[in-house]
Amino acid sequence: MSMNKTGRPTTPHGDYAPQSGGETFSGSRGLAQQEPLLSEVGALDKCGVDFAPLPDVTPRLGGMERTGEIGLPGLSEPEALRHYVRLSQRNFAIDLGLYPLGSCTMKHNPRLNEKLARLPGFADLHPLQPQSTVQGALAVMDALSHWLKAITGMDAVALSPKAGAHGEWCGMMCIRAAIEARGELETRKRVLVPESAHGTNPATAAECGFTIDQLPADASGRVDMDILRQKLGPDVAAIMLTNPNTCGLFERDIRAIADLVHEAGGYFYCDGANLNAIMGKTRVRDLGVDAMHINLHKTFSTPHGGGGPGAGPVVLSNRLKDFAPLPYLCADDERWSLVEHDADTKEEARPFGRMSAFHGQMGMFVRALAYMMSHGADGLRQASEDAVLNANYLLARLKDELSPAFDGVCMHEALFTDAFLKDTGVTTLDFAKAMIDEGYHPMTMYFPLVVHGAMLIEPTETESKESLDRFADTLIALAKAAKAGDRARFTNAPMLAPLRRLDETRAARSPVLGWEKA
Amino acid sequence: MRYLPLNDDDRAAMLARIGVSSIDDLFVDIPPDARLEKAIEGLPGHATEMQVERDLTALAARSLNAGDAPFFCGGGAYRHHVPASVDHLIQRSEFLTAYTPYQPEIAQGTLQTLFEFQSQVAALTGMDIANASLYDGSTATAEAVRMAMRITRRNGCVLAPGLHPHYSDTVRTAVHAGGGIVEALTPAMGADTKVVEVLDENTACIVVQNPNVFGELVDLDPLAEAAHAAGALLVAVTTEVVSLGLIKSPGQMGADIVAAEGQSIGNGLNFGGPFVGLLACRNDRKFIRQAPGRFAGETVDADGKRGFVLTLSTREQHIRREKATSNICTNSGLCTLAFTIHMALLGETGLRQLAKANHARACQLADQLAAIRGVEVVNDSFFNEFAVRLPMNATKVVEKLSKKKILGGIPAARLFGPGGFDDVLIVAATETNTDEDIDAFAKTLREALQ
Numbered sequence: 001m002s003m004n005k006t007g008r009p010t011t012p013h014g015d016y017a018p019q020s021g022g023e024t025f026s027g028s029r030g031l032a033q034q035e036p037l038l039s040e041v042g043a044l045d046k047c048g049v050d051f052a053p054l055p056d057v058t059p060r061l062g063g064m065e066r067t068g069e070i071g072l073p074g075l076s077e078p079e080a081l082r083h084y085v086r087l088s089q090r091n092f093a094i095d096l097g098l099y100p101l102g103s104c105t106m107k108h109n110p111r112l113n114e115k116l117a118r119l120p121g122f123a124d125l126h127p128l129q130p131q132s133t134v135q136g137a138l139a140v141m142d143a144l145s146h147w148l149k150a151i152t153g154m155d156a157v158a159l160s161p162k163a164g165a166h167g168e169w170c171g172m173m174c175i176r177a178a179i180e181a182r183g184e185l186e187t188r189k190r191v192l193v194p195e196s197a198h199g200t201n202p203a204t205a206a207e208c209g210f211t212i213d214q215l216p217a218d219a220s221g222r223v224d225m226d227i228l229r230q231k232l233g234p235d236v237a238a239i240m241l242t243n244p245n246t247c248g249l250f251e252r253d254i255r256a257i258a259d260l261v262h263e264a265g266g267y268f269y270c271d272g273a274n275l276n277a278i279m280g281k282t283r284v285r286d287l288g289v290d291a292m293h294i295n296l297h298k299t300f301s302t303p304h305g306g307g308g309p310g311a312g313p314v315v316l317s318n319r320l321k322d323f324a325p326l327p328y329l330c331a332d333d334e335r336w337s338l339v340e341h342d343a344d345t346k347e348e349a350r351p352f353g354r355m356s357a358f359h360g361q362m363g364m365f366v367r368a369l370a371y372m373m374s375h376g377a378d379g380l381r382q383a384s385e386d387a388v389l390n391a392n393y394l395l396a397r398l399k400d401e402l403s404p405a406f407d408g409v410c411m412h413e414a415l416f417t418d419a420f421l422k423d424t425g426v427t428t429l430d431f432a433k434a435m436i437d438e439g440y441h442p443m444t445m446y447f448p449l450v451v452h453g454a455m456l457i458e459p460t461e462t463e464s465k466e467s468l469d470r471f472a473d474t475l476i477a478l479a480k481a482a483k484a485g486d487r488a489r490f491t492n493a494p495m496l497a498p499l500r501r502l503d504e505t506r507a508a509r510s511p512v513l514g515w516e517k518a
Numbered sequence: 519m520r521y522l523p524l525n526d527d528d529r530a531a532m533l534a535r536i537g538v539s540s541i542d543d544l545f546v547d548i549p550p551d552a553r554l555e556k557a558i559e560g561l562p563g564h565a566t567e568m569q570v571e572r573d574l575t576a577l578a579a580r581s582l583n584a585g586d587a588p589f590f591c592g593g594g595a596y597r598h599h600v601p602a603s604v605d606h607l608i609q610r611s612e613f614l615t616a617y618t619p620y621q622p623e624i625a626q627g628t629l630q631t632l633f634e635f636q637s638q639v640a641a642l643t644g645m646d647i648a649n650a651s652l653y654d655g656s657t658a659t660a661e662a663v664r665m666a667m668r669i670t671r672r673n674g675c676v677l678a679p680g681l682h683p684h685y686s687d688t689v690r691t692a693v694h695a696g697g698g699i700v701e702a703l704t705p706a707m708g709a710d711t712k713v714v715e716v717l718d719e720n721t722a723c724i725v726v727q728n729p730n731v732f733g734e735l736v737d738l739d740p741l742a743e744a745a746h747a748a749g750a751l752l753v754a755v756t757t758e759v760v761s762l763g764l765i766k767s768p769g770q771m772g773a774d775i776v777a778a779e780g781q782s783i784g785n786g787l788n789f790g791g792p793f794v795g796l797l798a799c800r801n802d803r804k805f806i807r808q809a810p811g812r813f814a815g816e817t818v819d820a821d822g823k824r825g826f827v828l829t830l831s832t833r834e835q836h837i838r839r840e841k842a843t844s845n846i847c848t849n850s851g852l853c854t855l856a857f858t859i860h861m862a863l864l865g866e867t868g869l870r871q872l873a874k875a876n877h878a879r880a881c882q883l884a885d886q887l888a889a890i891r892g893v894e895v896v897n898d899s900f901f902n903e904f905a906v907r908l909p910m911n912a913t914k915v916v917e918k919l920s921k922k923k924i925l926g927g928i929p930a931a932r933l934f935g936p937g938g939f940d941d942v943l944i945v946a947a948t949e950t951n952t953d954e955d956i957d958a959f960a961k962t963l964r965e966a967l968q
Contacts, residue, residue, distance in 0.1 A: 038634045038862055048863035049601060051871045055953070057881035062899030064735045064765045071641035074865010077603055084631070084859055088612040091627035095611035101620075108521055109615050112567050118605075121578025126591040127790030128928045129582070130920045136580030137789045143577075150561050162653040162791065163848040165835070173695060203835035203845035208695050212840040250547035281545055286552035297848065305608075305852030306628035307618040307650070307812070309792030325691070341935040353691025357594050357656035357684040357779075358790025370574060376564035377557035379519045385541050386524050392544055393532040409536070409544050436624055441617075447836075464523035465532060497623040500820035507817035507829040511806065513647045514637035 032498060035086040039515040042073030048080050071517055090498045091306070092441045098463055098471050102413040102444035102456025103198070103246055105276050105298035110374065113302070113367035122366050127358040131337050137362060138336030141329050144365050147372045148294060148315055151380065153285030156321035158314045158328065160360040164273060167293025167312025168204040168240070170325060170355060174291055174316060175238050175267045176208050177323035177352040188237040188266070194223055196247055196448040201240045201271060210237055217450050221247035221406045221415075223257060232264040242271035243287070244278065246448040247405060248391065248413035248456065258288025267291070267320070275299045276460070277388055277412035280381025290317045296361070300368035311364035326351045327359050386461035387412040390468060394459055397472040401479040405451045412460070418453025426482040428453035430490035437489075437496045438474050519564050584787055584925060588955035590883070592903040592946025593731070593928040594655065594682050594757040595790060596782045598872075599950055604784050604859045608852055618812075618851070622827045623819075628851070629826035632814035635858040642762050642861075642869075643776040644769020645798035650812040650828075651850040652795030655779025656685045659725065659755050660692035661810040661844055662777040662797060666723035666751045667698055668808040668843070674720040675753075677702040679709040680730025682757060683933050689725065698722075705934055707896060707905065710736045714744035721748060723775070727755040728768065731933065732896070732944065733903035735765060742772025751775060758782055759796070760948075761901040763873030775799045783864075784856030794853035806830060810844030872949060876902035879947035879956070886960040887945070892967055896942070903946035905930065909967060912943040918966045919959075926959055 002011045027034035035041075075083060092099070099106035117123060121136050131138070145157045158174075161167035172191075179188045191205040194215045202212045213231060218224040222245065239261050244250045251257065258268045270284055270292040276299045284292050296302045297310035304310075316324060327340040328351070338359060339345055375383060388411050395404060395414040403419035418428045432442030432455070444456040459468060481489055494500065524532075529541070538544060545553065557563070565573075584597050591597070608614065612627055619625030619632075632650045639648035652658040663675045675693065677686050683705060690700045699720070703712055713724040724745050728736040742752040754768035756778040768776045780794040781787075799805045806813075807830075815829035835842040864872060880902040888895045892909035908915055912929035919926035927946070930939035947956070 035630075037630070038858075039637065042862060042865060044866040047865050047868040047871075048603075049868045049872070051868075051875060051949070054875055054878040055882045057878050057885070059877060060881055060884070060897070060899050061765060061877070061901070062735050064737065064899065066762070066764060066766050066770070068770075070763070070767075070866050070869065072638060072861060072864070072866040072869055074868055075862050077601070077863065080859065080863050081603060081607070083862070084607045085610065087627040087630055088607075088610040089627065090624075090630070091612040091616045092621070092624035093612045094615035099617065101617055104617055106615075106617060110521060112570060114609060114614075116571065116574045116578075119575060119578040120583040120585055121575075121581045123786050123788055124583045124585045124597075125581055125789040126584055126589070126597070126787050126925065127595055128591060128593050128932055129584070129925055130917055132917070133582035133920050133925070134789065136577040139577050139580065140574070147561065150558055162657070163846070165845040165847045166653060166657070169845060173691070176695065198847075199835035199837070199839045199842065200845050200847050202840035203838075203842040206840040206842075207692075207845055209697055250545075252547040252549070255549050255552070278545075278548070280558055281554055282548045282552045283554065283558075287549070295848075303614045303852065304617045304848075306613055306616045306625075306632075306855065307851030308848040309653075309794075309850045309853055310848040311792075326687075340932070343935050353694075354684060354687035355657075355691065356654055356688055356791075357682065358654075358793075361791040362789035363792050366574065370570050373562070373565050373570045373573065374521070374567070375519060377559075377561035379522070379564040381554075381557050382519060382522060385544075386522055386529075388544050389524070389529060389532055389536075389541060392536050396536045409538070409546070411544075432621070433623070436621065441624065442621055461522055461524075465528040467523075494623050498626055499623050499823055499825045502622045502819050502825045502827045503817045504827050504829065507815040507827050508832075511813070511830060512816040513813050513829075514633070514640050517641075 033086040035083060037515055038083065039073050041079065041083060042075045044073060046074040046076055048075055048077040097439055098467055099441040100443045100457045100459050101441065102458040103273060105458060105460055107301050107460040108462035109301055109303040110371060113370045116370050117363045117366040122362060135336060138329060140365055140369055142331050142336055144369045148313055151279055152292065152315045153283030154315035155318045156316045156324060158316065158324040160325060160355050161293065161312040161314055162356060162361055163308060163310035164293055164295040164312045165200040165204060166355065167314045168200055168271065169207060170314045171269050171291035171293055172204055172208045173352045174320040174323040175269060177350065178320055179237055187235055190235050191237050192231055192239040194241060196245055196450045197240060197242055198246065198271065198273065205240060221249050222251050223253065225253055228257065228260060232260055234265060236264050236266040238267040238269050240269045240271060242273060244274045244411035247415045248410040249406065250411055254287045273298060274412065277384055279384040280377060281384055290320055296364045296368040301371045302364045302367040309361060309364065311361035322348050322350050323352050326354045383461045390459040390461060390463055394457060394468055394472055398475055401476045413456055413458035415451065416455040417451045420479055421482055424482045425487045426490040428455055430493065431478065433493035433501065434478055434490045436494040440471065582923065587923045587925045588958045589925045590927045590945045590947060590959060591925055593933060593944055594779060595787055596758055596946060596948055597787055597950055598782050598948050600784055600786060600860060601863050604856050607859050608855050613855055619828060622825060626825060629814050631855055631858055633816065633826045635854045636814060638858060638861045639796050639798055642759060643778065643798040644767030645776055646801030648796060648798035649809055650814055651854045652797055652811050652846060653850060654793035654795045655757050655777060656688040658777035658795030658797050659685050660689045662753045662775045663689050663693055663723060663725060664696065665808050665810060666753055666775060669804055670722040670751060672720050672722035673697060674699045675722055676713050676716050676724045678713045678726040679703040679706045680732060680734060681725055681727045681755060682731040685755065707732045707734060714741060717744060717748040717750055721750040723751040723753045725753045725755060729758060729761055729901045729903060732905040733900040734897050735899040735901065738768060738771035738773060753777060758902065760873050760876055763869035764877055765901060780857050784860030785853050792850060792853050794850040794857055807833060808843055811846050811849055875949040879949065879951045880904065883945065883947040883956050886956055890960060890964045902948055903944065906943050906945060908941050908943055911940050915966050919962055922962050924959055924962050926963060
């Protein structure tokens with residue numbers, strides 16, 4: 001054993017067991033800190049905020065004073081910092097490692113965008129200040145609109161939708177309004193939705209009062225054209241198609257699909273969740289699309305934040321743009337204004353209504369615009385190319401050990417089935433949980449629904465080749481271990497995460513949705 | 519490009535491994551005449567971090583920031599002081615750059631904070647349970663109405679005369695599309711009790727805001743009683759949740775569902791978004807089954823340790839598809855985090871003090887404005903916002919004030935459209951207002967009215 005001059009050992013000494021494990025007294029394990037609930041560490045009389053003395057006034061509460069305890073535990077500032085920093089360390093995140101959630105586009109979130117979104121000239125503006133005092137914010141909305149229209153080739157953009165599903169609803173409401181204007185609302189009720197679609201698509205169409213007719217995929221993972229032809233008719237309002245689709249494939253018959261739907265008198269709604277694959281490579285206008293939402297939190301890298309906030313602007317064709325919701329932006333020679341009321345609309349405009357209280361997700365607009373300006377037209381095209389290249393590289397590296405769902409190349413995400421796990425006793429879920437022990441966030445599991453035991457891998461363009469190689473090496477090693485009969489590695493996983501597998505049935509059967517009241 | 523790690527050598531090696539000769543071989547499925555051969559025209563090329571910062575900072579400088587003027591706007595968005603530690607914590611990579619917690623073993627940070635958020639929202643609103651957030655208060659109100667319609671199996675709703683008109687419009691748009699019938703009573707002050715006069719056997723719910731859009735405090739108790747007697751539910755709406763530190767909660771007054779805007783706690787004005795929608799309700803199986811959005815719930819792991827998961831998801835779109843209770847997926851994750859941290863810093867005593875400070879500043883403002891000749895404070899009661907009647911067009915007054923760098927409230931016509939309320943100004947005061955702010959506002963308003 002080595003020691004320094006004061007007798008402090010400077011190498012591990014011989015008494016250490018090979019791997020230190022077992023339970024600790026505190027419940028924490030080294031850097032993995034245990035953290036109780038806020039209701040257990042906080043107290044009703046603790047506070048982390050100081051207040052100035054109040055002016056002396058006569059209250060005007062009209063006898064509505066709240067009496068009794070509210071039940072809100074508080075913390076001093078140092079206690080709060082510790083509570084939340086400890087909790088943060090129980091999360092996986094993009095900044096910690098590859099996060100290959102297919103269809104979610106977990107790409108790097110530039111910090112410049114965070115800084116700019118916090119400029120008081122954007123963050124400290126009230127939505128109903130006089131419009132003459134918010135020209136900078138309106139200019140950002142106009143610039144963002146310009147970029148989105150240029151990238152998609154579309155004629156107009158509605159900025160107010162607050163997330164992807166809200167954007168879907170906006171687009172489908174425009175379609176509904178257009179059908180109503182044609183006097184066909186009672187007859188055009190059916191919306192065609194591929195079975196590979198995100199669940200939001202059928203849910204959205206139903207919220208707009210449409211009925212849903214499911215379109216099966218063909219053997220290549222794309223829309224079955226024969227069945228599409230059979231299903232089209234005078235009662236079809238629209239098709240909702242994701243492109244590239246959720247199998248990671250470009251719908252190569254997309255122009256024919258658009259033509260068929262249009263000939264039948266319907267509209268083409270495109271789910272833009274996977275726009276990241278095609279920026280600068282094609283424009284959705286040229287594919288025959290009438291409306292498409294854009295998830296700024298996917299393609300344009302506004303942070304996912306543990307489940308939002310997002311933003312879902314919708315680009316519209318000439319056929320639909322008059323139906324865009326209130327409020328909308330008007331530009332007149334470097335002066336911008338918002339149209340907020342039906343009474344103020346121009347003659348041709350027939351907004352379908354209002355989607356929310358204010359004008360959209362300004363904080364996300366700034367971030368997305370900064371992302372676009374940083375990339376430029378050349379960088380956006382390069383980003384899509386690299387996203388597709390990275391996915392195909394993983395597909396090439398993994399195809400012999402895992403089971404690709406379809407032959408040929410993919411777009412920005414690669415879909416596998418669980419065929420390679422046949423007879424191993426390991427499921428897609430087990431395989432995913434074993435990835436956690438290897439330091440990776442699992443891929444999207446069991447989606448899309450069109451293949452068995454789906455594993456959908458989207459690396460995004462912000463992974464290096466070295467990172468992809470390490471990831472592929474790990475997945476190959478895991479696949480080999482499963483096939484070699486090392487079942488326990490999977491069925492017991494995760495073993496190295498802050499918690500083992502959680503009992504979801506128990507959570508749903510007797511729901512506990514808040515802490516016990518003190 | 520600084521965000522793209524691949525270099526040309528990497529790209530060449532990867533194409534070779536894939537077995538194709540060029541990147542375009544990976545894009546062969548795009549119809550040939552729809553392919554772009556080069557970068558989109560009419561857009562600039564890539565830019566340095568310095569350049570982007572310079573360009574956007576120049577745009578930011580073209581507005582009058584709320585913090586740079588005596589500021590008295592409310593109307594569903596309120597300016598409060600957010601402690602510095604809130605913004606620091608929500609920018610932790612592990613919170614900021616995580617996705618929806620679909621893998622609970624490595625998302626306990628997000629899940630536990632959501633569970634704590636739900637608990638706080640339930641306590642604040644006086645309800646039993648709350649969900650993990652919706653987009654904002656207006657969409658939460660629309661969701662609450664649709665939820666009430668499913669629970670009662672009725673398809674009508676009545677909107678109170680004091681409901682924020684943008685909320686009314688949001689509800690009308692959403693509910694109408696699904697075949698529901700919305701009766702929105704003509705906007706008016708002191709008229710919210712009228713909702714009970716139009717209740718009938720088709721009414722699923724009445725929707726009443728408290729404090730209402732004019733800042734008036736509304737006793738929900740008799741309205742709840744009348745709704746329940748007619749087999750309908752009371753959906754209570756709050757756009758200023760700080761008020762709940764001082765005035766009776768909707769739960770204490772018989773509300774069945776609460777829809778609220780949570781922006782005031784932890785979140786800035788952000789020109790209207792992102793905000794955070796709150797939804798709380800009674801702990802009743804029928805209610806829970808019909809609720810929109812996500813819930814975090816407590817459970818145990820394989821070793822018996824306490825942990826949290828997303829639960830009751832058989833209501834949601836990714837499972838139920840067209841039969842889902844809502845199409846919502848992404849909600850307001852990071853805004854809920856900001857909310858829950860700020861609320862933890864306040865705690866019970868802090869929230870009460872914050873609410874008192876808001877009310878005190880508003881009383882001070884009301885007294886000073888009422889002293890101006892021709893200005894009438896219309897409200898009998900209020901929390902931190904109230905309506906004043908001016909001797910001239912309020913929109914013109916607000917424009918004049920803004921030229922003097924005072925953001926002096928919201929003309930009611932901005933909310934309701936022209937006609938009807940042209941001389942009404944809705945003003946709000948919060949703990950961020952100083953004596954000097956209020957003096958400057960009163961002085962400048964007096965001058966503007968001369």
